[in-house]
Amino acid sequence: MDLNIMYKDFANFIRSNRDDLLVEWMKEMEQQADSRISDIVTEVMYEETSHEFIDLIISNVTEAGITFNEKLDDFAEKVVLLGWPVHFVTSGLRIFGLLVYKAIRNEEFFVKKEVEAENDAYYRFESWLSSMYNKIVTAYADTWEKTVSIQKLALQELSAPLLPIFDHISVMPLIGTIDTERARQIMENLLMGVVKHRSEVVLIDITGVPVVDTMVAHHIIQASEAVRLVGCQPMLVGIRPEIAQTIVNLGIELDKIITTNTLKKGMERALALTNREIVEKEG
Incomplete structure (x- = not known):
């Protein structure tokens, strides 16, 4: 099966089962969240951001590169400003991937017999997820560096005002x-x-x-x-x-x-x- 078609199948499955996956994912993530996140992010904001996170994963395949990159930059800026540590974001992607894989492993398009490792559906799914993981980590790091740089300049100006x-x-x-x-x-x-x-x-x-x-x-x-x-x-x-x-x-x-x-x-x-x-x- 063509990789692009396979990746779109993943995205379509996530879109079709979006609400159920979101409920399960948020249950799992509640156990990962530390007090810093619960103290600074309201439940409504947390749920809204979680919806946005899943929509971002879907758009990785279904939308043009420029549109996706813009969404990714906006999301990275949002979670940095909310104070989400990078390990929480990456853990969220890993847990979401496991939930999706468990849900679709018995789907007809995902069942293959006697195939080589590089063509295995799980391998393909991991490749897609790894690509998404790298993009999110890079965007988070870039946004964090920009934020720290801006804050540093602001502090410097305040530290010696005329x-x-x-x-x-x-x-x-x-x-x-x-x-x-x-x-x-x-x-x-x-x-x-x-x-x-x-x-x-x-x-x-x-x-x-x-x-x-x-x-x-x-x-x-x-x-x-x-x-x-x-x-x-x-x-x-x-x-x-x-x-x-x-x-x-x-x-x-x-x-x-x-x-x-x-x-x-x-x-x-x-x-x-x-x-x-x-x-x-x-x-």
């Missing part, structure tokens, strides 16, 4: 540990931000940085010097006593950088540098 507070005055609040990768992001965001917002003064607030060692201090000074070169006055605010002592012990020169111990004092200095001040309104 905020325009007043005209020509911007603030970069830094929170948490600063490593080499984050220091590079700080430098890029500072330079791009001061040019974009036409900042004349930028306050680098290190109140939330727990440790300022040699490396951190070096990166901050480098970023401040780079800001000065594009015509913006850097200010280092949030200098706690222990940080001041560390900077002195390291012998770091801050003569070209304005420093204050609080953001409030830094803002007052920034307003003065841009010929403004905060005044109380009478009555």
